[in-house]
Amino acid sequence: MAEALDALIGQVSPLDVTADLWDDAFVQAGQVRSGRSGAKTSPKDRILELKATIEQELVGFHEQLVIRPHAGDQTPTKPDNKLWDVEIPLTLFPKRHSGFNRIECVFRLFMADGNNAEFRVLKLHPAERETLLARGTFSGKLNMSAKGTLDAMNVHPAGGASAGVEIDAGLETGDLSVEASRRCVETEIMMGTGARWRLEDANDTIQLQIESHSLKLVLETSDGSDPIDAAGYIQAFSTTRWVTRLIDGNFWLDFRGQIKTFFERGMPIEAYAEWKNILGNETS
Numbered sequence: 001m002a003e004a005l006d007a008l009i010g011q012v013s014p015l016d017v018t019a020d021l022w023d024d025a026f027v028q029a030g031q032v033r034s035g036r037s038g039a040k041t042s043p044k045d046r047i048l049e050l051k052a053t054i055e056q057e058l059v060g061f062h063e064q065l066v067i068r069p070h071a072g073d074q075t076p077t078k079p080d081n082k083l084w085d086v087e088i089p090l091t092l093f094p095k096r097h098s099g100f101n102r103i104e105c106v107f108r109l110f111m112a113d114g115n116n117a118e119f120r121v122l123k124l125h126p127a128e129r130e131t132l133l134a135r136g137t138f139s140g141k142l143n144m145s146a147k148g149t150l151d152a153m154n155v156h157p158a159g160g161a162s163a164g165v166e167i168d169a170g171l172e173t174g175d176l177s178v179e180a181s182r183r184c185v186e187t188e189i190m191m192g193t194g195a196r197w198r199l200e201d202a203n204d205t206i207q208l209q210i211e212s213h214s215l216k217l218v219l220e221t222s223d224g225s226d227p228i229d230a231a232g233y234i235q236a237f238s239t240t241r242w243v244t245r246l247i248d249g250n251f252w253l254d255f256r257g258q259i260k261t262f263f264e265r266g267m268p269i270e271a272y273a274e275w276k277n278i279l280g281n282e283t284s
Contacts, residue, residue: 004110005274008231012106015270022051025259032251043251050247053095059236061273062089070218074123080223088215092236096246100236101201107232108194118225120192123218126184132213133181227277237266
């Protein structure tokens with residue numbers, strides 16, 4: 001595993017979503033008090049259905065960042081420094097019928113020698129309170145496997161799609177055009193070397209089979225700086241109100257331990273990614 005990815009995982013620990021966690025949920029669902037179920041099917045059956053749904057979900061970054069010389073009005077802090085527009089594309093494949101109500105993304109930049117003073121993140125898009133619009137028209141049929149070759153994605157599943165699970169977005173030729181808006185409710189430039197975004201469903205009603213966004217930042221580098229690597233983390237989850245809807249009852253409130261924490265956090269799914277020498281030879 002690369003140094004940049006190692007460093008990011010040290011800062012943002014992966015979730016502990018294992019088969020044992022779901023087994024615990026199944027056992028605890030069988031102990032639910034009468035009156036908590038709220039549906040005709042048993043809590044244990046609903047846990048099994050929910051597990052099958054969550055394991056088919058996938059989130060991830062694209063294999064390539066989009067990097068160009070800065071085209072905006074930002075100015076470098078030193079005359080010889082260079083500015084870059086860095087786009088971070090990501091795609092989500094929700095299977096839960098409410099989609100993902102919230103998305104959190106962390107993106108960090110690193111130099112192998114640790115001399116991060118040679119670059120600085122100056123600006124983020126979207127900024128707080130801005131709206132991010134995703135729109136796309138898809139053709140063909142899109143299939144993705146967490147184990148196989150991902151032509152468009154750079155995915156390190158950690159508690160999300162299990163190895164060998166095929167993600168079928170179900171997009172038939174030329175028959176789907178989608179539009180979704182996300183409100184950026186929180187953003188932060190992290191110590192000048194990274195960024196963090198939190199996006200929410202602007203209408204709390206997103207129900208898409210596929211959703212793509214592009215986060216952006218302005219990067220400043222010193223003239224002749226060494227190669228810069230990057231790593232990213234994305235987590236998508238539901239609000240607790242939608243958890244109760246997804247599970248068709250509030251019996252999960254009686255759960256204990258890690259499985260209750262998992263439900264309280266909105267049944268998150270996550271992924272990590274890394275990119276080596278993101279500017280190539282542009283800084284030499």
